[in-house]
Amino acid sequence: MSMKLRAAIIGATGYGGVELIRLLLTHPHVEITSVISSSNAGAPLADGYPHLNQIVLDKLDAIDVELIKQKSDVVFLAAPHGVASGLAPQLIDVGLKVIDVSGDFRLQSGETYERWYKHKPADPAYLAKAIYGLAEVFGEEVKGSTFISNPGCYPTATLLGLVPIVKQGWADTSSIIVDAKSGVSGAGRGLGLTAHFSEMNENFLAYKVNKHQHTPEIEQVLGRVAGEEVVITFTTHLVPMTRGILSTIYVNLKQKHTEDEIIDLYRQYYEGRRFVRIREKGKWPATKEVWGSNYCDIGLSLDERTGRLTIISVIDNIVKGAGGQAVQNLNLMMGWDEATGLAFTPVYP
Template sequence: MTEPKCRVAIVGSTGYGGVELIRLLLQHPHVEITSVISSSSSGVPIADGYPHLNQIMVEDLDGVDVAAMKEKADVVFTATPSGVSAKLAPQLLEAGLAVIDLSGDFRLKSPDVYSKWYKKEPAAQAYLDEAVYGLAEIFGADVPGKTFISNPGCYPTATLLGLIPAVQAGWIDPATIIIDAKSGVSGAGRGLGLSVHYSEINENLAPYKLNKHQHIPEIEQVLGRIAGREVTVTFSTHLTPMTRGILSTMYATIQGGYKEEDFIGLYREYYEGRPFVRIREKGRWPATKEVWGSNYCDIGFAVDERTGRVTILSVIDNLVKGAAGQAVQNLNLMMNWDEGAGLAFTPVYP
């Protein structure tokens, strides 16, 4: 007898994160997409806005209706702008639905910190406490059986996977961490804006939100959790003229005489059995194109014995490992399925 598939609904299906969820879940062996939802385009075929889904996804977009979602779905992915899920997710949870939230509304445990960085009204403290932070390779053991997962941000995913093993081992001084991160323009979403206008971004590399990016407190919160003390980092973000990808280049002072071979060995042991983190050989550093369209995070190292510092490089696809792919990974963990179900595909290259 065939086991019934898990029914999923996707709120925010007309955004890049939502449409990437559709791509991944359509070929997931245990999942059936029963509703694609948009507050702005309900009643319109989703292929009208995304012609690449023509004859693949023929459904019209549904409106945001909690009662209808309860009838159609078991799990709801909320791929919404910040501030929306803070109000919607509690309604879905109260209706008995499991929720995997891709927004930033439940990542920060302090409502005051959220208000300061996101400039929006925070969710109630009870729901902030309930949400499990789903950085799968680090906190994946917390996910099985839970019904409310907060999916990490794209920059924090690349950055934290690159830093946590060394911070936890005490091999680097957390007070010296500097993070230089670069992202493709899809991270800015599908909305229109001068900074993502073709004439502005083409053949250009531009810093933005220096010392003000909303992912800073998320990175510091998790590093503090790992280090057992407050951690403050310098975090700079840049927009690059490519569609997908994040390269996070991190610098820190080494505590001890560790060499590149040591870091490689530490990280390979730390991530042993985690299929989506790949550690590079000595002298080989990852590039965004090598993870394009995949759920992989590739990490490399360069130790400068002259300065006593290590450079850690981490790359991901911001829409997959940094959003939809990690959300599917969390669904797999939540349901006690194979962690790689629906995600076992190679990067697109070239």
């Protein structure tokens, strides 16, 4: 029996880190050897997450690069934005594989990152090394790489919905409008009014209108796929549910195409990719139908009156939008089947 890959998780007390723990615990080729938290080092992980009592390592480690090197082969960085930019280069330089789940290495331009994220950008040399891990689109680049920048949750849902039609050249890229909605877990575990029950219960609100930091990430990838600059309108909303993202996307078509042609295009593009499911004509997905899973479900509707395509794309923001896609990228990186450790059905109801 071959030895398992040793994995460390930095930021293990956040939702993304805890989801990585859940997924990696059942991965046949991985062993979690270190769970790390700068703010809770030395404390039992079960103090904050009692459901993990007697399941994972007893104590949280501090951030110590040499210790991480001794105990690990791959490091998942699930720390807040602004932390990974300084830490990932140190881990890479000592020979570790790194999958960054924060936003620090997603944007190729440090100036753009600083403008949208309000943090000092990472070293340009390491920005250039990072492979953008949207598995269904750039999976071939992920294979054999050692440094992955995991996509954001909103970009994952939105890009998987848009890439086929944009890449085919059927979309008028100047017309793209994205109306995206997320469950409250997308804001993380930190305290704030947006996560306060009495503020969010029976409420529905838009936030960061025309200012959301995932905007340039979506535009960067669409521009790469289209071969030209793409600018979109992107509006995010908070919904009083725990998990899930529903991205409703509107795009005008350059020429006439039938709905059947468009559905066929999407099915051909994602053929063989386990985690993207294209709905039958006249059927659209709901967040509950991907809850707790690594699936992205997509429904398509063409309005023949306007020549406008409506795309409905749903994911679980903590799985496909974070931990699940990170594990999928690990599988590709290591040459394993990309569904390894992820081949479970959504939780329903």
